[in-house]
Structures are given as structure tokens and as C-alpha cells.
Amino acid sequence: MDIEAFRKAGYGAIDAICEYYNSIESFPVMAQVEPGFLRDSLPEEAPEKGEEWNLIAKDYQEKVLPGITHWQHPNFHAYFPGNTTFEGMLADLHASAISNPGFNWSVSPSVTELELITLDWTAKMFGLSEEFHTTSAQGGSIILSSASEIAITVAVAAREKILAQMIEKNASAETTMEEITFWKGIATSKMIIYGSTQTHSIGIKAAMILGLQFRAIEVTKKDGFALRGEALTKALEDDQAKGLIPFMLIGTVGTTSSGAVDRLDEIEEVLKNYPDIWFHIDAAYAGVCLALPEMRTKCHLDVINRRVNSFSTNLHKWGLITLECSTLYVRNRVDLSNALTVTPQFLRSKQGDANSALDLRNMQLSLGRRFRSLKLWFTLRSYGQEGFRQHLRKGIALSQIFxxxxxxxxxxxxxxxxxxxxxxxxxxxxVGMTDAQQLDTLNRRFWEELQTRNDAILLTQTTLPEIGFCVRFVCGTPSARMVHIEKAYAIICQIALKVLQDAQ
Structure with a gap:
């Protein structure tokens, strides 16, 4: 494809995307296909000779698009919002055009510098203290792909930090490197990450990958499914008595199952007795609500600014930014770079050696990185902070209507x-049905029937302690309006009454 062919294909692609959004309500919300559908439609091998672009574009529309679940559909109420914008789409197009790995400042200075600038924009928009700003003496931030990657990244940093502290305290001038390596292995086998039974699976996965232990502390219905200080204290004391090493805690602002907020105020008090524990806040879904002044107390912004070591939120959920855009803010960026910096000769640069520029590869697991900040810059400039807040308030208002x-x-x-x-x-x-098992059976049947209408509305399920099987309904898609909420409720009621009638 040459420049003129690209120009023509680009116009066609933009037209197709515009048509897609004009007609998105005509699509089934969830892809109505079975596993393996696409393999049956495509050749077993790549073509020997190149094909005409028109044929490729046609196959995308006719063969690939039917297998897409439409997260931008106004009747998508599953999981969490997966926002995108036209601004973000254009940014990704530009970023693809100048494709580069961005591992050092020197390989593309704008990739690094725009990321630092936009992260400070968001930190200020969220009310995060200056300690988390990239312009501060110690703090910093970075855009990663997901909350899962962030959890692993901060777990590595927390592990290496506590190990370094323990070595400094216990090693002597006579201690050999072999002895330190052996001792680190023993210590690591005793290290434990804490969360609650409602903490996202990112915590367990991080522990699994790093060969660590994860303890999920029980929460209760009366506490709104939030992790409380008393339960945390008991877990810490029990594990220390067993010779285990508590080193990291994941607190949540907006759990996946119910949107619960852990009692960060109580946790802060507990951690005064455990100052070496790394306190990470996973606010993948609800963290963007820090942009709303009226939500900051609920989010425990004061505790975040006083005590936590790291805070993360996914702007690619409810925050209008096209996937991927998970922001991580750390109180001390050296904690990341100490754990993750590896600089062979071929990665050295004049600016890096002089410490005059930040090489973001030293704050992440991978070497290369995408130009993710461009879509953040485009979107925030186009919407403004006011438009960002209006988007969030609209989602909250629609939820209240439901x-x-x-x-x-x-x-x-x-x-x-x-x-x-x-x-x-x-x-x-x-009314009258109180048996827990009977209610669970009924609601699983209700869920199965809801799934038969996933062409019209899409929801997801969960289970909650002391309650059982439940259904989740989430708002936040930019195209949704009150009429879509009313439509969804009507369908839900229709199915509920059918399930009850069938159960009689």
C-alpha cells in the first residue's frame, strides 16, 4: 500500500467507523457466534500473494465484525465501561504512524515527556498530592497496560524494597553474595500479600507469578463488603506469629463485585504499627471519580495522599480513554527503578548517564512501550476537565434512574x-422465599434467561458473601441515555416474571 492507496483506504475506514457508530444500536450487544466461527471463515494459511485492500476491508465487515461484542453499545451494562472516543481513535492512528518502542527518552523525547505531562494533569485533576507528581523530588507516575500489570509491577518493587531493608539490617561485612542469595530465597517463601475476598484477582495473580503467598481477608455484608482495620490487624498478627513476612497490602476503591470501598482510614491506623508494608490502592474502576470533588471523601483521598505507596486507576474503563491506559502513581519512583533497572551497554544514552532525563523502561516490566499518552492528551484537551466530570456524573445519574x-x-x-x-x-x-439455596437456584435460572437476551442487553453476574448469586448492572457508556435504561429495566422485568411463572 503506497501513500495514495493509504489515503483512500483511510477515508474509507473513517467512513466505515462513522457508519458503525451511527448504526451501533442495530447490532446485537453481544456477538451471536459460537467458538471457532472465525476459523471456519478464514483460510488456514496466509495468502502467498498480497490481496487487494478492498477485499480485506470487506472481510473485516462481513467476517470479523460479527464476532465483536459492542462495548460502546448503549445497552452494554456488563463488567465495567470500556470507553473510547473519536479523539482517542485519532490518537492511536497517529501513534501507529510514528510507531517506536519508547524505552529511553532519547529514542523519542515526546513519547516520554508527553506522558509525564499528562500524568501530572490527571494527578492534579484527581487531587493527588504533589508527592505523586512527576515534577516532585521523589514521586512519579507511568502509564501501563492494565491494573494486572500494575499489581505485578508494584509487587516486585515492594518485594525488593523489603528485602533490601532486611539485608541492610541483618547482613554484615563478612556476608557473602551466595549467603544473601540463599537467604533471599528463604525470606521470599515467607512473604505474603494481603487483600480481601473482594480484592480483584490481580492480587492473587501477582502472588502466583512471583511465587508469593496471598491472603484474602473475609469481609461482611454489615460492613458493606469493605476490608476493616480489625480484620486486617488479626490477619497480620496471626501471620507474624507463624513466622511469615507481611510486606504488601492491596486496598480497593470500588471492588468489582459491588463497588465497595475498603476502610482506608482504619487501614492507615493499623499500618502505623507496620510502616514497612507497601500499601497499594487498586481503583481501576472508581478511581476516576476523584475528579469529582463531591466523591473525594468517599474515596478517602486524604488517606491516599498521606499514606499509600502507590495508587492506580484505569482511564480506559470509565475515564473516556481508549484501551490501554492504566495510570500508576507512586510516592517514590526510586522504589520502582531500584527493582527494575537493567542497563546493558546498548541501552545507555547520554541523557540517561547524566540523569537529565527519565527513562520510563526503568519503571516497568517490559522494555518497549507504546505512545499511550497521546490519546490521553487528545481526549483531555477536547473534553476538558469539565467535560470529563460531566461524563462521570451522567453515568451516576443513569445508575440512579435504574x-x-x-x-x-x-x-x-x-x-x-x-x-x-x-x-x-x-x-x-x-416475597416469602427466604431459603438461601432456593434463592440462589432461582437467580441462576434468572441469569440463564437474561443470557438469552444478550442481543438486546448485556449484564454480568457475581456472588457476594452472605447473599449469594447476584446480577450486576453498570452504567457509563457515553452513548447511553435514559431511554436505554428504561428499555433494559423492561427486559429485566419481563424475564424475571417469566422465571417466576415457570417456577410455579
Whole structure:
């Protein structure tokens, strides 16, 4: 494809994308295909000779697009929002055009510098203290691919930091490197990461990958499924008595199952007795709500600014930024670079040697990195902070409309967890049915029937302690309006009443 062919194909692609968004409501929300559908439609090998672009574009529309679940559909209410914008699409196009690995400042200075600038923009928009700004003496931030990558990255940093402290305290001038290596292996086998039973699986996965232990502390319905200080204290004391080494805690602002917020204020008090524990906040979904002044107390912004070592949120969920854009803010960037810096001769640069520029490869697991900040820059400039806040408030307002519809009791639906952010967790609870197993069976049947209508609306399920099987309904898609919430509720009620009738 030459420049003129690209120009023509580009115009066609933009037209196709515009048409897709003009007609997105005509698509089934969830892809109506079976596993293996695409392999049946495509050749077993790549073509020997190149094909005409028109044929490739046609096959995308006719063969690939039917297998896409439409996260931008106004009736997508599953998982969490997966926002994108036209600004973000254009940014990714430009970033692809200047494709480069961005590992050092010198390989493309703008890739590094725009990332640092936009991360400071978001830190200020969220009310994070100057200690987390890239312009501060110690703090810093970086854009990574996901909250999972962030959890592994900070776990590595936390592990190496505590090991370094222990070596400094216990090693002597006579201690050999072999002895230190052996001792580190023994210590690592005793290290433990803490979270709650509602902490996202990123915590368990980070522990698995690094060969560490993970302890999920029980939470209760009466506490709103939040991790409390008393439960954390007991877990820490129990594990220390067993000779284990607590070194990291993941607190959550907006859990996946119910949107719960751990009691960061109580946790802060507990950690005064454990100052070496790395305190990471996973706010993948709800962290963007720090942009709303009225939500900052609920998010425990004061504790975040006073005590936590690291904070992360996914702007590619509810924050309008096209996937991938997970922001990590750390109080001391040296904790990352001490654990992750490897500089062979071929990666050295004049600026790096002089310490005059930050090489972001030293704050992440991989070497290469994408130009992710461009879509953040495009989107924030186009929307402004005001537009960003309006988007969040709209999602919250639509969620409140759904909650009020449930209260009308057109079907015996019950909200079973405090509504949080733009998330509602509910289930079918007919009058007189109190047996937990019977209710779970009924709601699993309700869920199965909801799945038969995933062409019209898409939701996801979860289980909650002391409640059981539930259904999640989340708002936040930019195209959604009140009419879509009303449509979704009508379908949910229709299915609920059918399930009850069939159960009689």
C-alpha cells in the first residue's frame, strides 16, 4: 500500500467507523457466534500473494465484525465501561504512524515527556498530592497496560524494597553474595500479600507469578463488603506469629463485585504499627471519580495522599480513554527503578548517564512501550476537565434512574448491596422465599434467561458473601441515555416474571 492507496483506504475506514457508530444500536450487544466461527471463515494459511485492500476491508465487515461484542453499545451494562472516543481513535492512528518502542527518552523525547505531562494533569485533576507528581523530588507516575500489570509491577518493587531493608539490617561485612542469595530465597517463601475476598484477582495473580503467598481477608455484608482495620490487624498478627513476612497490602476503591470501598482510614491506623508494608490502592474502576470533588471523601483521598505507596486507576474503563491506559502513581519512583533497572551497554544514552532525563523502561516490566499518552492528551484537551466530570456524573445519574426503577417493583427485584458509583447489584427475591439455596437456584435460572437476551442487553453476574448469586448492572457508556435504561429495566422485568411463572 503506497501513500495514495493509504489515503483512500483511510477515508474509507473513517467512513466505515462513522457508519458503525451511527448504526451501533442495530447490532446485537453481544456477538451471536459460537467458538471457532472465525476459523471456519478464514483460510488456514496466509495468502502467498498480497490481496487487494478492498477485499480485506470487506472481510473485516462481513467476517470479523460479527464476532465483536459492542462495548460502546448503549445497552452494554456488563463488567465495567470500556470507553473510547473519536479523539482517542485519532490518537492511536497517529501513534501507529510514528510507531517506536519508547524505552529511553532519547529514542523519542515526546513519547516520554508527553506522558509525564499528562500524568501530572490527571494527578492534579484527581487531587493527588504533589508527592505523586512527576515534577516532585521523589514521586512519579507511568502509564501501563492494565491494573494486572500494575499489581505485578508494584509487587516486585515492594518485594525488593523489603528485602533490601532486611539485608541492610541483618547482613554484615563478612556476608557473602551466595549467603544473601540463599537467604533471599528463604525470606521470599515467607512473604505474603494481603487483600480481601473482594480484592480483584490481580492480587492473587501477582502472588502466583512471583511465587508469593496471598491472603484474602473475609469481609461482611454489615460492613458493606469493605476490608476493616480489625480484620486486617488479626490477619497480620496471626501471620507474624507463624513466622511469615507481611510486606504488601492491596486496598480497593470500588471492588468489582459491588463497588465497595475498603476502610482506608482504619487501614492507615493499623499500618502505623507496620510502616514497612507497601500499601497499594487498586481503583481501576472508581478511581476516576476523584475528579469529582463531591466523591473525594468517599474515596478517602486524604488517606491516599498521606499514606499509600502507590495508587492506580484505569482511564480506559470509565475515564473516556481508549484501551490501554492504566495510570500508576507512586510516592517514590526510586522504589520502582531500584527493582527494575537493567542497563546493558546498548541501552545507555547520554541523557540517561547524566540523569537529565527519565527513562520510563526503568519503571516497568517490559522494555518497549507504546505512545499511550497521546490519546490521553487528545481526549483531555477536547473534553476538558469539565467535560470529563460531566461524563462521570451522567453515568451516576443513569445508575440512579435504574435504582429508582427497581423500587417501582414491577418485578420482585431487590438491590442487595449499597449502590456505588454507577454500579447496581441486584437479584430476584420474591416475597416469602427466604431459603438461601432456593434463592440462589432461582437467580441462576434468572441469569440463564437474561443470557438469552444478550442481543438486546448485556449484564454480568457475581456472588457476594452472605447473599449469594447476584446480577450486576453498570452504567457509563457515553452513548447511553435514559431511554436505554428504561428499555433494559423492561427486559429485566419481563424475564424475571417469566422465571417466576415457570417456577410455579
Amino acid at each position: 435504582n429508582k426503577l427497581i423500587e417501582t417493583q414491577q418485578a420482585p427485584l431487590k438491590i442487595v448491596a449499597p449502590p456505588q458509583w454507577s454500579l447496581t447489584v441486584f437479584r430476584l427475591e420474591p
